[in-house]
Amino acid sequence: MTMKKWIYLILIIILVVPILFFYNAFNGNPTWKYFSNKAVKHYLEVKYPGDEFVIRDAIYNFKVSGYSYTVRKVGDEHQKDYEFTVTGFWKPTVTYDGIYYDNLDLPLMEKLEKEAAAEITELLKDKVDRIVEMGVQVEVLQGTYSPDTKWSKDLKLEKPMYLYLIADATNMNKEDVLKTVRSIQQTLNSEHYSYLGFSFNGNLFDNEMIQKDDRGYVKYSVLFEKDSNIELNDVEEYNQ
Template sequence: MKKKKIIYGVLIVLLSLLILCFYNAFNGNPISQKLSEQALKRYLAEHYPKKNLRIEEGVYDFKYDEYAFDVIDLEDEKRKEPYMMTVRGFFKPEVSFDDIRFAHLDELLMERLNKEAEKELKTILAKKVSSLESIEVSIEVVKGQLKDDVKWSKRLKADKPMDIDIVLDATNSDKTDVCDAAKNIQHVLHDEGYDYEHVSINANTFVGDDTKDNEREIEDIKYEVGFDKDTKLQIDDVE
């Protein structure tokens, strides 16, 4: 009888833990929510010390495993809706999306600088990577951060390094070819002194021929690989 009670007790504990885990997966928990809110407070104090901001209660998003907070600028009469800030991570939560920054980006200047950077990078990388098909650059510039007539240069100092998206022609390539191409790209960026946060590469198959009246079309994504500045690329990084 005593043995049965022990078994029942263990089963009840396991069931309780299972319910708590299930609840936490979809609703979060008070501890992680509090830690996330504190991380957000520190972030706002560091990045927007002159703004009078109020954080509303956070909501857990189980899809992305993060907390979303509405942040209200108490002195901005023109903006009626709150800013949305998201925080991700349990032991060391960090802000994963900053709507205040996003709302103040200089879209026109960014578009021009992106095109200038893409043109320069494509010219340089094409000399070393014959399978290079296209390149897109994402540079974020907050309004007032740079002069309107500033020209692109790899020495241009924004507060955040650029992201780079690259498409390779892998129609006749295998994993090793794609890995070698990625390594070449990383070496060129390093040797030329480009500052970047992340490079994403899609190696696609194409159909058709490039002619005056016809352009090749992407058929399918064959491989993909990404790297940061300090990544030591291996064949297993290519998926």
């Protein structure tokens, strides 16, 4: 192949590849659609054995870079539709299960989250200068526990809980934040709490513009997992 033909070939690749990438990002492609359909079928077979489902044709959702499916259980007298989402190009995976979320026990979850937040706030009050807000997210399916069940870290949840904490960091620097989050992690682990992740926001309350905002504004943030090794570069600092 002559140099001129090589140049033409390279120019074509330079022009075509971005166009294909852009089209794929907003419209998907037949291959991706085929394997995402297989992924949702396999997921339903494993997650809900013994049940049969009608899966409607996929709709590409560019907002999540994946395919959305409408699924209906065969024999369901209510004929209810559930949304499923499959994302991932190389390994399509179900990332949203409408049946699962429809069967969560929301009233009990809200009750347990409040009780867990109160318990963990008490546990961490000596580790954090001032806790502005403590939040806990848990997931419990309907029928798993009675409505009057009280929070316990030994409850079997569908997934490990997720926690977030807003603290007053007006008088803290990055090193102080690092020391604080390490202490939080050590305390939770030593008390044998199971959690998927912990989001720490260190907020400032030294600006006249936010006097009416009891949450202040974010100065530091750290996201860590139960067994992660938290370092100083994990502390994100924001300039206002």
